[in-house]
Amino acid sequence: MSAPLVVFDKVQKHFGKFVAVKELDFEIREGEFLAIMGPSGCGKTTTLRMLAGLEAPTHGEIRLNGQVMNDVAPHERDTPLVWQSLALFPFLTARENVEFGLKMRGVDKAERKERALRWLEKMGILEFADRDISTLSGGQKQRVALARSLVMEPQILLLDEPLSALDAHLVIRMQAVLTDLQRELGITFVYVTHSQSEAFAMADRVIIMGKGEIAQIGTPKDIYREPANQFVAEFVGRNNILSGTVESVSKDTARITTPSGEFTVPTNEVRLIKGNKASFVISADLVHIAKDEPKGGNKAQCKLISEEFVGSMVTLFLEDAQGHEFKVQMQERELSKFDLKGGDKIWLSWDTQSAHVLNES
């Protein structure tokens, strides 16, 4: 693998007494689509702003192409950012907005115009080149903002929740535009978002942050199937978390007793000790339902509380006798075979290998 493009080396950021970023140690690889995700106030935007030079790290080093960036002024960096607020210049036309960075870099007028128009065309908004920013729609502004950053032909593009102001249907469209652009240009995208669907839909790797620290780094699939700890599991959602006491540990599996019953889980790098507390998760889409009690295996009897439809997928919300909530995600046509209604008792079951033991932290 080639050398990392960006290295965060023990980076901390304090605002007075408030610690926004506790300690960050990670690398960004050249050409990857990296999403940084977390709840608001987790330090994800601060991390991005440090990369752009808009905040200076209190401790540690940020290196770009091996060069220490801590003291490089924002305007001397080549790290264009797409802002949550878009931050388009309202007194300029769409084309003048796109030209702005080139103008600052001293590119001559004719070339500026030519490159700006080329990018506006690429983003499909050439016809709005001479329009005032205030007359454009949300999606068009979004494209101007992207063109304004990409016209700089950067090695790395930073995006700070760029889709948060758009309507849901536009978000899906822009996600496709962004992933296509990233593949085509081959440049590195660092995408900050609080939206799991955006991060998982687009990113090659995801960093989950919580309270100024990295909770987990991995591919969307890793994070979804094997959340490192309870924080990630809860943040990712759409899964069932069970906590209890370790009953017995064998070579490949362990038995955990929870208020909802006793279950078998596969062992992983998490050390399980008999008598200690332990938690594990099962993705909602890996849980099966049945009307009759299954023979053996991991099972729990639950009462159906409600259903939530998202397109052809449906999520069932259930409760066992102890009041513990379970979620099951399945295809709608799969569900229709069962003819269920609220209050029905059904059995849940899952393969041992579907469970994933969490780190206690």
Added chain:
Amino acid sequence: MNTNRTLNVILGIYVALIFAFVFAPIIFSMIFSFNSQRFPTIPLGNFTTEWYAKILADPDVWEAALNSLIVSVSTAVIATFLGFCTAYSDFRYNFRFKGPYLALILLPPTIPLIIMALAMLAWFSKIGMSGQIYSIVIAHSVLTAPFAMAVIRLRLNQMDPDLESAAWNLGGSEWATMRHVIIPFCKPAILSGLFLTAAVSFDEFAVSWFVSGLNKTLPVIILEIVQGNIDPQVNAIGTFVFLISMTLVVLAQVFFASRQMKSMKS
């Protein structure tokens, strides 16, 4: 709604009365400036431009007009520059004693003019700067800068704070960002501030009278004429001063209003 209509009529009359009180003297002054009779009495005499011809032929009036022009233009530039700087420092930075700093800047218009004028005179005399044109400019700049600052500060408060960072992020140095982002964004407010401060300075009498010495401005010369005798020339000069001030104030309003409409649109 009947009560509402009555209330509206009463309010309408009230507003009309206020306008009458404010503008009637000015309008009468304008009318009398074209009246051939020496004393402002009704019935009016014939229509005449005699008084205008007289003031246009008076070198003292010309000199005063020139002084007024120099003072108001210089004041407008200096006061708007100061106003912009303080508004920007308020927008950009957080520092200790920012509250008192802003209060201090906004203080001059709250001091009674006559006290301000006396204080200025005393201070300028002490440091040997009284009786010059630039004395009036300095005094007026102090007096009017808060107006410019208030207008520009309003505009800056409408600015997306990310705009400045976005310009840096795209390779603009602090100066380039000031030139290509902050100033263009504030342009309507800056123009508005220029016209407003020019108008205030052009009209201002008390401070000018105290610190001007031999360099009289138009309001000062009006008083001198009135003090000597009753002369319809005053009406003619007054009409000029009023028209110029009104033009400046209206221009200031136009820039102020146009940006308001624009920001409402976006």
